[in-house]
């Protein structure tokens with residue numbers, strides 16, 4: 340039995356989705372298990388809202404199928420009748436940034452709305468609403484209306500209202516983005532606990548790394564309407580395969596070609612190859628390496644640009660690290676320190692603490708020794724397009 344009106348229909352969400360919107364094409368296949376939270380991240384315009392709309396059934400499929408617990412919610416395939424179950428039968432719950440409570444109803448009536456529209460008798464629906472109020476930390480506030488509740492409290496009611504309607508799947512579209520840090524933290528825990536307790540599959544669109552870390556089991560990286568990378572959260576954040584995923588994870592990404600001996604061959608860089616760990620494809624195939632820019636060891640080279648070369652200038656890569664020389668071209672502020680850019684390698688960035696950036700030895704124009712340990716570099720293989 341679920342925690343809503345008691346007609347739980349938990350099962351896996353299986354999607355094969357093609358949607359055309361003007362020139363834009365979304366083409367994605369994925370599955371979400373009962374009780375699993377899968378985050379969807381991607382740059383603006385990547386198709387995240389389109390994906391949610393297609394799963395919810397509010398945007399028509401050009402082709403494909405959305406299946407929940409073995410029931411087909413929508414389908415459009417050659418040779419098969421086009422299917423779109425009515426909204427009430429799809430049972431897909433939705434939460435976004437704004438609570439959007441019914442202003443003319445109090446909190447309890449907002450929560451009872453779903454069970455009531457599923458013909459649950461009034462006394463039972465009221466009991467369900469009060470159980471949910473207690474579960475979301477609002478016991479005794481059932482008669483409060485929207486304008487008597489804080490933003491965090493309204494979102495608690497919205498969570499209760501969505502879950503009390505006994506959804507078979509949940510779509511979460513940045514539901515914590517408008518909340519203060521402490522309310523967001525509480526509500527993340529509440530939502531995660533309820534999703535796992537009820538065993539509903541959930542898709543979470545977010546731009547916030549904390550949502551991934553605190554909530555999600557897996558992540559899909561959506562770019563240009565396609566899934567560019569997918570995997571466990573820790574795996575994608577520690578070995579991102581695309582520039583967007585790397586930026587999201589706070590890592591620097593460099594592209595190259597797989598080489599022998601656990602290294603990536605680079606073009607247009609002051610080092611021939613970079614050492615690292617993780618999966619590499621067959622030698623000769625495209626792969627990427629990423630690293631935390633604070634892991635780069637920046638030390639004084641002791642000489643100005645243009646002076647005679649020394650070992651390391653050309654780039655040495657032994658089994659445990661890659662060492663080369665670079666000319667600092669610019670300093671810029673980051674959230675946690677100061678980023679250094681280099682004249683010889685525009686893709687590459689190192690980061691040092693603010694106090695370290697005061698050192699004249701790393702001022703723009705300085706020649707510095709750079710070292711990156713193989714243990715701090717992870718490889719990944721981007722999914723081929725199409």
Ligand SMILES: Nc1ncnc2c1ncn2[C@@H]1O[C@H](COP(=O)(O)OP(=O)(O)OP(=O)(O)O)[C@@H](O)[C@H]1O
Nearest residue numbers: 360361362363381382383384385386387388389390
């Ligand atoms: N109403 C529309 N009509 C036609 N094309 C649209 C419409 N809405 C969005 N698109 C196109 O669909 C693509 C995907 O948009 P979508 O809103 O799904 O992206 P998103 O990843 O959710 O972006 P954001 O992070 O900015 O919300 C966009 O490139 C846009 O050009």
